[in-house]
Amino acid sequence: MSASHLTRYLSASAQSFPDRPAVVGADGDVLSYAELERQSNALAHHLVTRGVRRGDRVGIVMRKRPAAVVAIFGILKAGAGYVPVDHAAPAERGRRILTDCRVQAVIVDERCLGVVPPCDAAGSQPVLVVVAGAAPDVAGRLPTGCSILEAVTADAATFDAPDGDPGDLAYILYTSGSTGLPKGAMLSHRNVLSFIDWCSSVFAPTPNDRFSNHAPFHFDASVVDIFLAIKHGASVHLVSEDLGKSPRELARFIVKRGLTVWFSTPSILSLLVQYGQLDTQGPTSLRLVLFGGEVFPVRHLRELRSRWRAATFYNLYGPTEATVACTFARIPDVIPDDRTAPYPIGFPCSHCDALVIDAESHEADTGEEGRLYIRGPSVFLGYWNRPAENEAAFMARDGMRWYDTGDVVRRTADDGFVYVGRQDRMVKRRGYRIELGEIEAALLAHPWVAEAAVIAEPDPAAGVRIVAYIAGSAAATGPLSIIELKTFCATKVPAYMSPDQIVFQPRLPRTASDKIDYQALKKPLLDERATTLAG
């Protein structure tokens, strides 16, 4: 089946399988295909009658539960793009994101109302707010203009989705920005449809599949869980944030729900191996295990592979800008005991072309390293309102437009691409992209701090360790405690960006051109490690 709009997946499955479960919440609450279709129609109707138009942006700030999937489809049916915001991240960051892309409406849990940008502030448009999960008796306490999601979706409004174009905006995902403000990658329906079609051809889902959804909606792995499951009439089982915190509970959930398809970061799978007590959990129904977003330590992958023997494992690689994955590698059924090298990121998916360019602007030969460029229907529309970054993100070559992933890979003869690293200041931690500059901007916002430099160093257990060097301003009185600075930092950036270590120095080292000397800061850490190893 080839669709022109993501909402067609839902409409088709709702016709074919009205009574089958589409979305199952962590508590076991089920939304059938017919219900998901009906409720998302009602929400779309509500949004459109209150002024949401094709191409508008609508924010979602919700805990993970079936109503959040209703919100996604309701927004898409209204012709708008959804902008999922991390409800657990500082409200200030969420507000900046929603303000940046000038959302027309926000669908928000009652306790996250603080994230909603102020209405009618000078120069900004009024924001329509739909509150999710609010009891009707609190309606009077809500700000003017709010409606309640459950009341809206109880409305049996019929809705004829306007004809959309595949080039329409589907969602904007904000990733860490180097100057402190997150930047929004805009993905179209065509981008997602091309990737989902590729998934269909390789993973062959059926209506009997039970997908997990571990990734939060502001992380693009969730796109696979939701749209691939809905396209094929399968069910998607939401892993709530609480459940995700306990590997033992999570391992039990996988068995109890009879999940057949799993997709998460290696960090989560490593935790399952270490703390999930997989040897006592009984057999799973998993047939497909997908992971991506970071390197999977082979030691943990080997153990997981041996526990979940019936499943096929794939490593998916790709930046958000190229829609979830643009290269993939199948992991062998048996991982040799002596293997320590991480598995490669493999070969380009069939809907993408890849190019590796070396430092001399030549195409890299087998065995050589170079920067990875991607083109094809899954490459994003660009960053929201960032002309300079959009210019820098693409390269013209041979009359074609290539997206610069910024990732350095090595081309091999048999295994496709091997991931090498990056040349800029972006790091991955637990699958999340982090621009070290965004952490510096957060630290510099503290009045005590005059200089801040953040570096990342490899860490065998956690992947990377983030170390912040801080110098106080001359006017600063008394010392600043690490606890106070970390607490302050947590009001500016999400928890996964918080530095592992904070080191105070009288002043930070400078280069001859008076820039912060990052190499000099990295040196003591290397020396320390050498001492530890020698000791």
Add this chain to the structure above:
Amino acid sequence: MEEVKNVIREFILSTHLPGEATDNLHDDTALLSSGILDSLAVLGLASFLEERFRVQLSVFDLGVERFDCIADIAAVVADARQPGAKAGVGGP
């Protein structure tokens, strides 16, 4: 109780607050609600406590309501050490 608190304090200082003065980490310093410990850090701390004190903690003990500061965490450990405390990880 003081011994348990000191073990927790020592672990948090060395693992998550290297370089911080011991005196700055009080029994009632907010750890979860302040963002000092995230969910992964809580998991590591819980696993450490389970091993160190030979107890089983429930996922319901690990939220901000019951696990936010050293005093709270020590109380959770003390409960779990009571004879007859429910073994296992709890939950439906």
